[in-house]
Each structure stands twice: as C-alpha cells, then as structure tokens.
Amino acid sequence: MKYAVVTGASKGLGASIAERVLQEQFGLITISRNENPALKQLAQENGLFYKHVTCDLTNRMETEQAFSAVTEIIFSSTENEVLLVNNAGVVEPIDRVGSLDHEAIEISLQLNVAAPMFATNLFLQKANGTKLTVVNVTSGAAERPVQGWSVYCSTKAALNMFTKTVAVEQDHSDNATIIGYSPGIMDTDMQGVIRSSTEHAFQEVNKFIAYKENGMLRSTKIVADALIDLLLTEEIENGKIYSVNNLLK
Template sequence: MKYAIITGASKGLGESIAKRLLQEQIAVVSVSRTKNEELKNFALENGIEYKHVSCNLSLEIEIQEVFMEISHCIFEKNPTEILLFNNAGMIEPIQKVGNLDQTPIIRNIKVNLIAPILITNLFLSKAQLTNTKVTVINVTSGAAVRSIEGWSVYCSSKAGLNMFTQTAAIEQAELKTNNTIIGFSPGVMDTSMQETIRSSSENAFKELEKFKEYKEKNLLLETDAVANTLVDLVFRGNPESGRVYHIKELINS
C-alpha cells in the first residue's frame, strides 16, 4: 500500500492534493496546525486510512518529534511507496530589506526551507533500512528563480529549497537508491497566500496591482486543477529526480 504525508493539507493546494490521493485510494497523513473535517469525512465514507497530525513547522523540536512518530508508524506497515509532499509555506514578511522584522524572517526560513530539509532527511534516513521507495515533492515557487521586490525572504527560502532538491537528488543517485526527489512550482493559485499578498502595501511590494489584477481578471489557477496535474506527474509521468517542474510546462506538454 502507498502512504502520503502532506504538510499544509488543511487548505489550499495541500487540501486538493489530499483529496485527489484519497480518491486514488492512497492512505493520507495530513500535517498542519488545523484540522480539515471534510477530508476526514471523505476518507471515512470511502474506507480509506486518514490521519491528521498537528504540528507547528516553525518549531524544529516539534518537527523532529512529530515526524519521527509518523515515520515509525508508516515504515512499520511496510508500504510499497511513501509520498512526501513538503507543501506548507508562507509568504510573509512582505517588506523591503531595511524594514524587515527579525521574527517573521526566521519563521519564513524555518517553514519554507528548514522544515522540508529536516523532514526529507528523516524519511530518507529511515528508507536506508528498508526496501520502501520514497518520493519527495517539494513545493517551490517561480519566485525561487526571479527576484521580486518585497519578497527577498520568500525568494531566498524557495531558491534554497530548489538547490536542496537538486543536491539531494544527486546524492540519492550516487547511492543508487530508488528514491526520487523533485520540485514543483504550482504557479499563481487562488489561495489564502494570494489574499495575504493582495493585502500588503505598495510601498512594501512593487507588483501589488498586478497581483490584484490576477484576482479581478480571474487569472488565478484553481488548486484542484493544479493538484491533479501534480499527482498525474507523480503517478504517470515518471518524474526525473532533481528536476524542478513548473505547472505551465506540464499543462502545455
């Protein structure tokens, strides 16, 4: 049986990924600070294993404790494959360098970069002792490869995530494991993160009006469509380890 662990699965893209995987009869472990009763009820109605675990991904001690327990429980069941979706992320702080506050800087780096590194490291470490294949999907951003005024911290953390993905993939290939690690850039979606962006100030974020237009002109991607494209890639696209995929290239291919 396959198991999927999804961070940030209570809403947005994470929720859509979880729904699609449950439809595919894959057991899901949702990791976020809040529960999603709709996912729980859907799993119950369809007799699929589903579990929600609360975790604050900005606290490394909590990450280690929570994911040690999750990994122990899953590996004990000898799954055929574990899918790890490092999806949780945060955009804040939206502010120009020189006006940044320390606390949101540190929280951003912890959630966007340190948490995926710690979680991936833990699962790949456990996988060394078993024959279970681990597929890691790190949700990144176009901001990882484009400098955006006001987003210095977000751009930097996502760029770091891309480099981690590519480096870990090289290492897994060298070790001749059957594990795969990819990045996925989902584009501009209709999520609460976009609400946060639109509520920022033009002084802090130069492209504010452009992002408001995305909403006004109905140009934001629906999370269900993006999730379906991603899951199709993972299951049927034979993803290339180390590659960072962008939603546009997958839709147009």
C-alpha cells in the same frame, strides 16, 4: 500500502493534493496546525487509512516530534510506498530589506526551508528500502528577484538547491526520488496576503490584484491534479523542478 504525507493540508493546495491522493487510494497523513474534517470524512467513506498530526511547523521541536511519529507508521514495512509532499509555506515577510521583521524572517526560514529539509532527511534515514518520492512545493520566485520578497525568493531558491543536491546524492537509488513543483498563481489565502501588501513594500501588488479581478488565478484542484497526474503517469526526473505552466500546456 501506499501512504501520502502532506504538510499544510488544512486548506489551499495542500488540501487539494490530499483529496486527490485519497481518490487514488493512498492512505493519508496530514501535518498542520489545523485538521481538515472533509479529508477525514472522505477517507472514512472510502475505507482508507487516515491520520492527522497537529503540529506548528514553525516550531522545531514540534516538527521533529511530528515527523518522527509519522515515520513509525509509514516505514513499518518495506512493502509500503511513501509520497511526502512538503507543501506548507509562507510568503511573509513582504517588505523591503531594512524594514523586515526579524521574527518573521526566522518563521519563514523554519517553515519554508528547515522543516522540509528535516522531513526529507528523516524520511531518507528511515526508508530502508521503502520506495520514497519527495515533492517540495517551490515557486517561480526562486528563479528571479522580486522586490519585497527577498526572504520568500531566498527560501524557495534554497529549497530548489536542496532538492537538486539530494537528487545528486540519490542518483543511483532505485527507491528514492525527489523533485520540486512550482504551482504558479493560484486562488489561495497566500494570494490574499500578497494583495493586502502596500505598493511601497511590494511594487507588483497591483499586478496581483489584477490577477484576481481578471480571473487569472488557477484553482488549487487544477494545480493538484497536474502534480498527481505527473507522479502517476510519467517517469519523473530526479532533481527536476517541474512547473505547472509546462504541465498544463
């Protein structure tokens, strides 16, 4: 059986990825604080396996318990194929260093870095011959410094390096593949958070406001489809950081 495990699937890109994998006949497990009822209904209408695990991924103990429970399901047989999409993330705190909230830094590190690291580590530990593909949703901010985004840039850069390092370790594995996926600018709640920043905290805020006003934000469906099309139709390169901008050329 094919399973997809998607974090942060209650809305945005995670919801669009989850919807698409259901259309591709994957069983679906979502991990987030809130459930998306439309995904449950879609799975039921198509007779597909579905489970939602309520979890605050900024809480280490909840994260460990949630993913441990999921592994009991998906690795019950080596005949299964598993797709893990570490999608959940946060752009906050947005501010200059010297004005950052310490608790917000810890939340970002846990959600953007520690949670996907833990999930990947546990899945590789439990896979035991099961075909496993891991997708870490990253950002172009991982590749360049952005004023006001020191924490976000740093966490996504760390996630990219983690992805590449795991790939080196799995280089001779026929069963495990890990990639990064940079989704570009999308019409999501995260963009709303960015647009609500002050110019002092984030110098590029007016540029992001213009993206919305000029209709330059892609739909999450387009971005999700580009990812799943890649996974289903191409031979993906272990450790590569794929960009939606290149996939949609």
